[in-house]
Amino acid sequence: SPVLCWLRRDLRLSDHATLSRAQQCGPVLAVFVFDPALLTGLPANDKRVAFICAALDEIRTRLRALGSELVVSYGDPQQQLPCIAQDCGARQLFFARDYEPMALARDAAITQILETQGVTVEAVKDQVVFEQDELLSKAGQPYTVFTPYARAWRAQLTPASYAAWPVKLESRYFAARDSLPAQWRGDEKPIAVPGFANANLAALTIQTGERGARALLQDFATRIARYGELRDYPARKGVSYLSAHLRFGTVSIRELVRLALEDGSAGAMVWLNELIWREFYQQWLWHFPEAEQTSFKPAYRNLVWPGEDSHFDAWCAGQTGYPLVDAAMRQLKLSGYMHNRLRMVAASFLVKDLLIDWQRGERYFASQLLDYDMAANCGGWQWAASTGCDAQPWFRIFNPVTQSQKFDADGHFIRRYVPELAVLDNKAIHAPWLAKTLPETFLLGRDYPAPIVEHASQREKALALFGR
Numbered sequence: 340s341p342v343l344c345w346l347r348r349d350l351r352l353s354d355h356a357t358l359s360r361a362q363q364c365g366p367v368l369a370v371f372v373f374d375p376a377l378l379t380g381l382p383a384n385d386k387r388v389a390f391i392c393a394a395l396d397e398i399r400t401r402l403r404a405l406g407s408e409l410v411v412s413y414g415d416p417q418q419q420l421p422c423i424a425q426d427c428g429a430r431q432l433f434f435a436r437d438y439e440p441m442a443l444a445r446d447a448a449i450t451q452i453l454e455t456q457g458v459t460v461e462a463v464k465d466q467v468v469f470e471q472d473e474l475l476s477k478a479g480q481p482y483t484v485f486t487p488y489a490r491a492w493r494a495q496l497t498p499a500s501y502a503a504w505p506v507k508l509e510s511r512y513f514a515a516r517d518s519l520p521a522q523w524r525g526d527e528k529p530i531a532v533p534g535f536a537n538a539n540l541a542a543l544t545i546q547t548g549e550r551g552a553r554a555l556l557q558d559f560a561t562r563i564a565r566y567g568e569l570r571d572y573p574a575r576k577g578v579s580y581l582s583a584h585l586r587f588g589t590v591s592i593r594e595l596v597r598l599a600l601e602d603g604s605a606g607a608m609v610w611l612n613e614l615i616w617r618e619f620y621q622q623w624l625w626h627f628p629e630a631e632q633t634s635f636k637p638a639y640r641n642l643v644w645p646g647e648d649s650h651f652d653a654w655c656a657g658q659t660g661y662p663l664v665d666a667a668m669r670q671l672k673l674s675g676y677m678h679n680r681l682r683m684v685a686a687s688f689l690v691k692d693l694l695i696d697w698q699r700g701e702r703y704f705a706s707q708l709l710d711y712d713m714a715a716n717c718g719g720w721q722w723a724a725s726t727g728c729d730a731q732p733w734f735r736i737f738n739p740v741t742q743s744q745k746f747d748a749d750g751h752f753i754r755r756y757v758p759e760l761a762v763l764d765n766k767a768i769h770a771p772w773l774a775k776t777l778p779e780t781f782l783l784g785r786d787y788p789a790p791i792v793e794h795a796s797q798r799e800k801a802l803a804l805f806g807r
């Protein structure tokens with residue numbers, strides 16, 4: 340009987356812990372379930388749904404070439420998986436552990452249902468190098484400060500931690516498509532979710548699936564040595580752009596660790612540190628699931644945020660009058676991506692210039708980011724808001740103009756996303772309201788908004804709010 344492999348955040352066919360483990364037990368039948376609970380409320384052209392469909396199409400094509408199938412179903416996994424198991428005669432199911440609070444509850448419920456039905460369930464580690472309690476402080480506590488966590492992470496790392504989980508891409512290791520009941524054999528149409536239109540990722544030059552991840556990785560491998568030097572400049576091609584692929588598992592974290600270690604350059608080590616940040620926040624959320632909904636630092640849980648709704652709307656729309664913030668927010672809306680430096684600037688601006696609750700910003704990012712990941716997003720937001728673990732100190736407040744002068748000095752990035760400012764020179768473009776002269780064709784307040792708040796006075800209000 341086939342061994343079910345329930346794919347979730349591991350949408351690839353190489354270096355795959357779950358598939359590899361499952362193949363040791365029998366011919367594998369890969370399954371993906373579109374859960375309406377996760378789809379409800381998303382816009383019809385949601386980029387993530389399109390990204391998932393593209394990754395699944397690639398997997399299904401490759402499995403069909405091996406005479407097998409990717410079973411794709413729509414519905415509550417608590418009902419779908421027991422049905423699939425029964426119809427296909429499966430006695431075992433494997434999946435990769437997910438550490439988000441809702442996923443943990445769902446997985447526990449499904450495990451119980453399946454085991455009552457006589458199906459053995461095994462959860463496997465795939466998404467991170469170290470999970471849950473594998474890395475604790477000497478006192479046996481979860482880490483809440485990054486530097487000692489990263490030190491312990493590196494100290495505990497052995498070649499076995501990042502060795503590939505091989506997948507045998509041969510027909511005999513997969514369940515035959517012909518052996519499946521007709522209702523679980525998909526048709527020839529591209530995989531799509533009812534009610535969702537195609538977000539046309541190709542037009543946004545978003546590379547999808549394991550193939551897309553591999554292309555990005557090969558490109559980044561040629562640039563990794565310069566990562567440390569270029570990573571902070573949004574107009575430069577300094578970062579890997581792999582975050583959505585890590586989110587959906589179209590690339591294996593172990594492969595990325597191998598790349599960094601094999602390269603060994605100073606840049607690669609800086610990049611490895613970012614991969615460790617990812618795990619730091621994942622273990623943080625697993626240990627402190629409440630961090631999803633509330634400030635990690637109790638002192639900030641009851642702050643009364645005086646910010647205005649109209650300012651929140653202006654921030655979302657990229658119309659605050661602060662060019663770098665607006666360019667960042669427009670990049671997000673258009674592409675589903677925002678450069679890390681800009682995530683920090685935009686988040687800090689919402690919280691400490693507009694004095695709006697970080698959770699509203701976190702929710703907005705969650706709705707827009709192709710790489711949205713609850714742990715990284717809550718971690719990043721709580722860092723910027725000074726409410727999180729190992730966060731930016733509350734009295735440190737980014738100046739959006741100096742950040743712009745420093746990290747987009749020649750205004751390249753701003754011009755790309757805020758074209759109405761393209762006529763301004765390199766000095767005026769960071770703060771048009773301070774310019775002594777502006778081109779005749781450009782009128783502040785007509786062609787581009789005057790700043791909706793004044794940084795200096797908002798900064799004082801933020802200091803008073805946090806320091807009270």
Ligand code: FAD
Pocket residue numbers: 570578579580581582583585586613614616617618620677678679680682683686704708710711712713715716717718719720723
């Ligand atoms: P690279 O610089 O090439 O880094 C490689 C990988 O390391 C990334 O793909 C990512 O998986 C991981 N990584 C890098 N920086 C961080 C970090 N600070 N925290 C956690 N992981 C990191 N990242 C997400 O993946 N999803 C999110 O929802 C998310 N929300 C964020 C919100 C805010 C307010 C902030 C400040 C940061 C957020 N980040 C998030 C972290 C970071 O901005 C992105 O991971 C990064 O910009 C993705 O681009 P990249 O793949 O080119 O990164």
